[in-house]
Amino acid sequence: MEESIIMSENFNIFRNANTEITEEDIIMLSPLQLAYIGDAVYELLIRTYLLDKDLSVHKLHKTNTQYVKAEAQSNILHKIGESLTDKEIRIVKRGRNAKGHTRPKNADLNDYRYATGFEALFGYLYLTGQNERLSAIFEEIKDLDID
DSSP states (O other), rough: OOOOOOTTTTTTTTTGGSOOOOOHHHSSSSSHHHHHHHHHHHHHHHHHHHGGGGOOHHHHHHHHHHSSHHHHHHHHHHHHOOOOOOOHHHHHHHHHHOSSOOOOOSSSSHHHHHHHHHHHHHHHHHHTTTTHHHHHHHHHHHHOOOO
């Protein structure tokens, strides 16, 4: 099977939008900044994955929501937690413990915090160019029963 162009190590047009940021800079970003990027990365991965499902746009949106809502991200994180490295766990904990100024509207506060940790992990892996690891985690997520 051909490798997907999206997960190809040579194709990262979005990361090329900011080539000045170094790994040291990335480590110094706040966990909420990492989560900000990770939210977009994860959402794009889910949306791209769902295109194979041959659904109407309305059903794509509803299905997408099942993957990206805070409760789902929290549940996913708990299910894949054992496969994360120590460094990845530290990134998740930084995100989980970050103090934001917003309150979740439609989520439990604990789920919201774990979801922030989950998104921080995706942001960190994306920004540091760890596409292979990001892909491996995403493959693990695709195999989960998210309901």
